[in-house]
Structures are given as C-alpha cells and as structure tokens.
Amino acid sequence: MKIFNKKLDLQQFLAPFYLEKKAVGLVPTMGALHEGHLSLIQKALSENDIVVVSIFVNPTQFNNAEDLEKYPRNLSGDIKTIERLSQKVVIFAPEISEMYENTPKAISFDFGGLDKVMEGKFREGHFQGVATIVEKLFELVKPTRAYFGEKDYQQILIIKSMLEQRKLPVTLVPCPIIREESGLAMSSRNERLSPEGRKQAAFIYSVLQEAQKLFTTASVAEVEAFVKEQFSQKEGFDLEYFTITKADTLKEVKEKKSSESYRAFITVYVEGVRLIDNIAL
Numbered sequence: 623m624k625i626f627n628k629k630l631d632l633q634q635f636l637a638p639f640y641l642e643k644k645a646v647g648l649v650p651t652m653g654a655l656h657e658g659h660l661s662l663i664q665k666a667l668s669e670n671d672i673v674v675v676s677i678f679v680n681p682t683q684f685n686n687a688e689d690l691e692k693y694p695r696n697l698s699g700d701i702k703t704i705e706r707l708s709q710k711v712v713i714f715a716p717e718i719s720e721m722y723e724n725t726p727k728a729i730s731f732d733f734g735g736l737d738k739v740m741e742g743k744f745r746e747g748h749f750q751g752v753a754t755i756v757e758k759l760f761e762l763v764k765p766t767r768a769y770f771g772e773k774d775y776q777q778i779l780i781i782k783s784m785l786e787q788r789k790l791p792v793t794l795v796p797c798p799i800i801r802e803e804s805g806l807a808m809s810s811r812n813e814r815l816s817p818e819g820r821k822q823a824a825f826i827y828s829v830l831q832e833a834q835k836l837f838t839t840a841s842v843a844e845v846e847a848f849v850k851e852q853f854s855q856k857e858g859f860d861l862e863y864f865t866i867t868k869a870d871t872l873k874e875v876k877e878k879k880s881s882e883s884y885r886a887f888i889t890v891y892v893e894g895v896r897l898i899d900n901i902a903l
C-alpha cells in the first residue's frame with residue numbers, strides 16, 4: 623500500500639493512471655476512520671481502477687479552535703484499518719503546510735445562501751473551508767468519482783454547487799448513512815462519547831424515525847413541536863436545532879406538497895459532543 627505526504631509524489635504516482643485513462647476514485651476524510659468511511663472506500667474500490675483516501679484534519683472548516691484541537695486523530699490506526707480492507711488503496715496524509723502554503727485561509731464561494739442555514743448558521747465559515755479543501759483535493763487528485771456520506775447531506779449539496787461553479791469533471795457519489803447497531807449515525811466524534819453516552823445517543827435516531835412516521839399524517843409544525851418536546855424531556859441532551867427542508871434546496875418548509883421531497887435535519891449535544899443526523903421524509 624502506498625502512503626504519500628507530498629502533493630508532488632502523489633501526482634507522479636497517479637500520472638500513469640491518467641495517461642491510460644484509468645478511473646480514479648477519491649474518498650476525502652479527516653481520519654479517525656470508522657465503518658462509515660470504510661463503506662465509502664469499498665464503494666470506490668468497486669467502481670474505480672485506483673482509490674485515493676485523503677486523511678487531513680482541515681483547519682479552515684473549524685470555527686471553534688477547541689473543537690479542532692479535540693478532533694480525534696489516529697493516523698497509524700487509520701493506516702492499519704485501510705490495510706485490512708485493501709492493499710489497493712493509496713493514502714494521502716499531508717501536513718497543513720503542504721495543503722496551505724502560508725496561513726490556512728478559506729477561499730470565498732457564493733453558494734446562494736446554501737452555506738448560511740443549518741450547519742452554516744451554527745458554524746460560521748464552515749462550508750467555505752470545506753469547499754476550499756475539497757477543491758484543492760479535486761485539483762490535485764483529478765478523480766473520476768468522489769465519495770461522500772449522506773450523514774453530511776448539506777456538505778454534499780455544497781460540493782455539488784462548487785463543482786458546478788468551477789466546472790470540474792468529477793462525478794459526485796453520495797453514499798447512505800452507516801449506523802451503529804443502536805441506530806446512532808457513525809461519526810468520528812462518537813469516539814469522544816463515554817460508553818454510556820454512546821448508548822444513550824441512539825435516542826437521536828429513534829426520535830428521527832418517529833418524526834418520519836409522524837410526517838405522513840401531521841403538519842410540519844406538529845412534527846417540529848413533537849421533536850422539541852422529546853428532547854426537552856430527555857436529560858443530558860441539548861437540542862441545537864431540528865428543521866424540515868426541501869431535499870434539493872434546504873429551504874425550510876412550512877407546508878407540505880405531495881410533489882416535493884423533504885428531509886429532516888438535527889443537531890444535538892451529548893456529553894458536550896456535537897452530533898448531527900438526518901433522515902428522508
């Protein structure tokens with residue numbers, strides 16, 4: 623298995639694949655790999671001749687220095703995890719100075735307000751940082767396809783917009799949310815929960831499932847009120863937001879229409895750890 627830390631080394635390795643018009647898959651990650659990441663890598667392996675997995679904790683997408691500091695990092699463990707999955711994966715694990723030549727700074731994109739709602743509202747500048755590093759990776763790896771999990775559904779729409787703006791020839795492949803046996807959406811942040819907190823956090827998905835059922839008969843306002851009530855009664859859970867939006871634009875919904883597709887999004891703090899999830903309605 624190949625491991626690169628320098629952009630030039632990776633480019634030189636990939637050059638023959640471009641010449642032979644081989645399909646290159648890219649799975650961008652921030653490490654602390656779990657089964658959700660592995661499902662993306664497996665999907666990429668099944669659809670491409672070579673797969674690059676980037677492992678890089680991107681500083682420009684953190685609006686909270688403490689959150690950046692606490693983000694779990696385990697590069698040696700991640701390498702072993704990927705080795706057990708496949709020897710055909712190429713790992714790109716650069717230093718910050720390799721991706722940002724000077725002081726790390728996000729590029730300014732116009733996402734038409736898509737980056738100002740939900741995660742963008744509570745994490746100012748987050749999606750500018752995400753788009754900046756993903757564009758850098760796309761320009762470096764020149765992937766045929768790139769794989770992202772639907773747990774970060776808003777991020778997928780942001781990257782789709784960035785691709786359209788930059789006219790990059792990359793096929794975006796959204797992949798289903800992978801959940802722990804309890805139903806908790808798999809996330810690197812789950813590692814920061816205590817065993818009991820991790821068990822209790824499954825409550826988030828159970829409420830989403832109830833909201834999904836209720837949505838078939840109740841109004842948007844009734845579903846939102848139900849969710850807020852559930853968390854107000856649950857000790858140890860701090861609901862940051864719950865919202866129902868149009869699936870393609872993330873515009874908040876007040877009234878349902880049979881012709882539209884909807885999605886519910888939620889963010890909850892458990893033991894001080896910020897957990898996100900979403901579900902199709």
